[in-house]
Amino acid sequence: MWTSVRPWFEDKCPHRAAPLSEGRIEDDGTLLCAYHAWRFDGSGKCTSMPQASSRAEEERVKSNPRSCASVRPTMEAQAGGNREYVRDQQNCAEG
Numbered sequence: 001m002w003t004s005v006r007p008w009f010e011d012k013c014p015h016r017a018a019p020l021s022e023g024r025i026e027d028d029g030t031l032l033c034a035y036h037a038w039r040f041d042g043s044g045k046c047t048s049m050p051q052a053s054s055r056a057e058e059e060r061v062k063s064n065p066r067s068c069a070s071v072r073p074t075m076e077a078q079a080g081g082n083r084e085y086v087r088d089q090q091n092c093a094e095g
């Protein structure tokens with residue numbers, strides 16, 4: 001029996017390819033990259049880039065598909081805690 005769907009992030013930030021595994025999950029559920037603090041939601045969409053020089057620049061960069069982290073869904077089994085891929089789902093970088 002499946003209990004939950006969780007995103008699996010490729011260990012590579014779309015900004016400068018830093019390992020996302022060195023980041024952390026914030027209180028709002030976003031994944032924070034440890035290097036320049038870009039944040040990504042569960043679909044891989046960039047939700048924050050604090051070093052942007054203006055709100056307009058931040059919105060322009062966030063809307064670029066190249067700013068999306070690569071994400072694939074996984075499902076977690078109730079017994080044993082094994083995770084398996086269940087389907088290939090589009091993330092924000094794929095439209």
Ligand code: FES
Binds near residue numbers: 013
């Ligand atoms: S390398 Fe991840 S935010 Fe810059």
